[in-house]
Amino acid sequence: MNSFTYTRATTLETAVQDKASAELAKFIAGGTNLTDLMKVNVEGPNHLIDIRQLALKDITDNADGGLRLGALATNADTAYHEQVAKRYPLLAKAILAGASAQLRNMATNGGNILQRTRCYYFYDTATACNKREPGSGCAALSGFNRIHAILGASEHCIAVHPSDMAIALAALEANVNVTGQQGNRTIPFSDFHRLPGDAPHLDNTLQPDEIITSIDLPAKGFAQHHAYLKLRDRESYAFALVSVAAGLEMDGDTITEARIALGGVAHKPWRNREAEDLLTGKSATEENFKLAAAEIMREAKGYEHNSFKIELGKRAIMRALEQAVKMSNKPDSHFHRTSTEPV
């Protein structure tokens, strides 16, 4: 870890200005990912701007019937927020499937979607990694790539995005509100994270001078029919090998709208509109789910150690859809559960 200067921003404007003034500056909020990366010399900011005093912690109703999540609201406060739990249980479940209680108490919503990959090679400066050091190569391609991408990867990077929350946000079609020197803009969630292409060092489309101020959830929350299914190597405190956020609108047995987002399989939360369209207007049958799953995995490509994710992903999609259909309308009282059992 290197030496750095530290300031505490009191207004959004000064925070943005401060960030723009130093080339290697970083915002810090919960610090649950950044400080880890600084300790292993993967991140080396020379200036840290603590934004925790900014008034971005609130969760408020939007005029369109949606909900605005402050960028600095903690993951725990968000997941346990009455409106989130009631109207967006998919999001609450996804958040609670991630990390540990301690981490969720510190981690913020803005930071969550900005967290960096858990690729072993990204974390180890003794190895080649284009994301950490552009042009150095990708050790994961020919290394131990069990946890790596099967969709949307490139020859430069096969890392995956580690967030659970982001998978639910992708399914919910959230919008990310940001502020920069050029003013405010709103980024649709599907455009927020990038695929690696030939620039894997860029995780997302946020500009260097921009800061996330909030995340907007549209009115539609799929509270009646949804599932967040996370498959991993242990029951808690492990990143997803494959996760599925599913949301359905149903009319009787007919699916009127389907959202399926996958985690653990790509550099960004993975959506496939064609697959979702395949389900629209169809009945909720195993056969139809199978078609959708096959469509999502149609172009999946495995590497030496992770080909299992293709079949696992298909089965996870089918199970998640099945759970979303069958879920009872009773409010969930056990958000602490993160296992694969039907909720």
Place this chain on the structure above:
Amino acid sequence: MSTEYIGKPTSRVDGRDKVTGKAQYAAEFEALNLTYGVVVSSTIAKGRIKAMDISAALQLPGVLQIFTHDNRPGLAWFDKSYQDEDSPPGAPFRPLYDEKILFSQQPIALVVASTFELARYAASLVKVTYETEPHVTDLNQLRQDAYTPSKYKSAEPTPRGDAETGLAQAAIKIEAEYNHPSEHHNPMEMHATTVAVAEDGTLTIYDKTQSVLNSQKYISKIFGLSTKEARVISPFVGGAFGSGLRPQYQLFLAMMAALQLKRSVKVVLTRQQMFSFGHRPATIQKLVLGAQANGALEAVVHEAIAETSQFEDYSENLVNWSAMLYKCENVQLTHKIAKMDVYTPLDMRAPGGVSGMFALECAMDELAYATKLDPLELRLVNYADKDYSEDKPFSSKELRQCYQQGAEKFGWNKRNPKPRSMREGKELIGMGLATGAWEVKQKEASAKATLSVDGTLQVSSATADIGTGTYTIMTQIAAETLGLPMEQVTFKLGDSTLPEAPLQGGSWTAATVGSAVKQACEALKEKILAGLRSAKDSPFEPVQTLEDVVFTDGRVFLKNNSEQSVSITEAMRLAGENVLEVTITAKPKKNQQEYAMFSHSAVFAEVRVDEDFGTVRVSRVVSAIAGGRVINPKTARSQVLGGIVWGIGMALEEESVIDQQYGRFINHDLAEYHVPVSADVHDLEVIFVEEHDDIVNPIGAKGLGEIGIVGAAAAIVNAVYHATGKRIRNLPITLDKLL
């Protein structure tokens, strides 16, 4: 008031200190003018350092020195100076010895600075250029290169009979290969050393270790210090599991820096660096079992290959379990090792037993299906009523009781013998069992007992408490032996000035140090009695021997007249004694050699496997232990629970993954090296069966540090087979293997 403590569930005497943070660990000690050392680790596995540029780091104000192989002081450089009590045969690793790189993450420099942050930053500025050589770190590719070591570290394979003929006669034969990967100890506390240099130059060395004496001898030899000059202290250890059996390189580096700079130095390894030294070696094990139609074993063949380093021949008791666990005339055993470019493996909880019996007990499970016998029935058919490997009777063996009580508690009779026959919704349910054993040893140890006139007793020995409960059980033993309330008794350990004790390992501490503590307190009783005999105003008629009295509740009672008693403090006053002190050495009795001494276990596991995903949940485990006398059922239970949890880890989660491109453990932190978390641990039950044993040691305790993990992994693996019908022979059973 009762001063009977042995066998009663007793809370840890050091519990309050631990939970309030008062207990100090090696990295927490303050020292005069303390400086901080940070280790720079190699990024390659094999080759040499061509150049090291330390100039940028050295220029930072506050950086005191950067030690490398180029500038390190001249020291003892003979191999034997670096050997310690747990060294395997070979040439121990010598930190900063020369430019050669022998394994990835080898320590290649120590940066010492006035603050930790500065030292850490400076360490990141050290630039190293290497000349790399091809490395080998894949055990699988070394099958042909594996060799029989000229000397085994702990146990030479002891084959018997003629396995070939046995197999030829067998009606049923199974043959399979079982593998498990390297695993690391991953104690919560990272290895650390604080060397405090006082104003007058006196050294006090706070080290994370399982033996202060081992650390002391090591640094004394290397740095040419007398034992008086090198006092090592280690009152608390935050888990070690074997990782503290050998002095680790932070001790060497901190000592070297402190002596050179004449300043106090603290060196703490990072979590990543905890993957830079000893680990449980990966093994490849072939088992061939031949049996009669009724399941009786005709032959057992156990052939193992395990990893070692380029510089030492590490081996553990891996295959001999196949000769002692069951009754069988013909046993063929081989144990080869293969050199890899890694650090030397190191004893890790139940070394060899965990690995060897995982293979044997899975093979026995396979044989049970082949013979169409219940796995429990197969074990009973082959029950060993003596140790056939050494043709000795067991000092005690209540394994039958373990099977019986464990099976009953678990509900083994509810098991449908057919694989993949039990389910609940999408969950396949499986039940498996395995036998475990661990060798019981008593070593030589000394203890000192000091009784003060106020009735307080201090007992001490240079042993360790690595979280096992040593402080507590020694206090119990001392208090009960002398008949004092526990509150009046303290036990001291972890200080090299205390009476000698062996390494804290091998599950022998309760037996070894416990016997010394007991004998020291008995010697004190003699002294008290002698005082009473010589006292003018003794309340007793002349008392001849200890046989005539009872020490309890802080008093000495006449056996034949309990109305007559005197308090211990009063007895000392009468005898005119202010303090009574004895130091004794307890040695194992010779007749122990006529017996085979083992603790045993029967582990029953239930798993639930999602049929679509292959995710495994260990829903229930019952572990029935025959471990002799249980001194403290509470800490004993904790030991076994920890063992079961580790068994879950070994079966399903743990793997130190080596990236073959770099020859480097790549999942080197606790986010990616998976150990079980609370959510993975469900219903665990521990049964201690009655087992009386006068032979093992004067306490009758067999030691429980290791038996809890042995058998746990195999029981789970066998349960997974029963649930799914899929036999997974490569650990850990991650979901992809069951898809």
